[in-house]
Amino acid sequence: MSARRAYVVGLTGGIAAGKTAVARRFEALGVPVHDADVAARVVVEPGSEGLAAIVETFGTGVLDDRGRVDRAAMRRRVFADATAKRQLENIIHPRVRTWLRDRALAETAPYCLLAIPLLAENIAHYCWLDRILLVDVPESVQLERLISRDGIDRALAERMLAQQASRAERLALADDIIDNSSSEAALDAHVEALHRRYLALASTL
Template sequence: MLKIGLTGGIGSGKTKVADLLAGWGASVIDTDLIAHGLTAPGGRAIQPIVDLFGPDVIENTGALDRQKMRELVFSDQSRRPELEAIMHPLIADEVLAQAARATGLYLVFVVPLLVESGRWLDRVDRVCVVDCDQETQIRRVQARSGLSLETVQHILNAQATREQRLVVADDVLINSGQTSLADLENQVLVLHKGWCKLVV
């Protein structure tokens, strides 16, 4: 099955693109959604996180307190690899399980840190980048989540640059502040039709 790696910076519009592709028959596997599930109450990552980081990073609901964890890994860079050592193997297991069950026209892996991880480029047939200027990213993220400018900037700094993503891109979708929803849908449809022709 044809494997597409879909990536882009925070606030670029990856979820919208993935939703469109799913609606047209692709099987979408979103690593962010998997991560949220693993850190939800009773999720497989919760106990290992408590063991390593302590109970203070867990909300009363039993879910990971994402804000506290974000602040922790941004203030102490040595903690981020520790968190990734817990999350990445669990995410990989679930990705494989979902891929084995996939029945769509082709597979789309939504991976925010596809370029940064260094593990995905040889696992997919094509890389599709949702490209967006940083000012628009910041505006969208703040409107969506209410995060402070400083926090959003920390997240952006931890991600690959636009240039780094575009270097590895086979396909690019432009979703800047001037891009209308209709324009984005048209761009995605063109790629979808092209990918369908590659399916064997």
């Protein structure tokens, strides 16, 4: 008889849709959340194979004075150069997927969330997820939040949104959808209802 595993929910949404706010609410309910953004930092820490591959591809000019990836400089580079973006993704994404799956397989809770911003763009690699939860807002809301959050100009924000999967593509993948364009109280209620649903689904494994 195989060991029982955790039910695995992929949490996704467009940039600035509010995935972090949703993830924090699940964490407050005791649900483990493993974040692809955290993984993306871990897999390129100094001394890692990931960082060595980045330096080999892009040179030492992408490092800061501590020998770490200069994320602001790298972001400007990849959003201006599609080839550089693909090269960076080919280094980071496979390592992030391995990191996430390892943690999901090791999880002892009834269920866990994997926060994956680019899930729609990489869905073929995540066929092992049990369910997909989308945090959704209109693109106009994304744009304004992104400008405010990151202190960037509208042109860069629009380019960043254009290089992600469309809202329609994300909606087509979702098993569950949280509309994050309304109040915090509504968000709390959505998360609590989904928590109950996921515990029930996990009990059937």
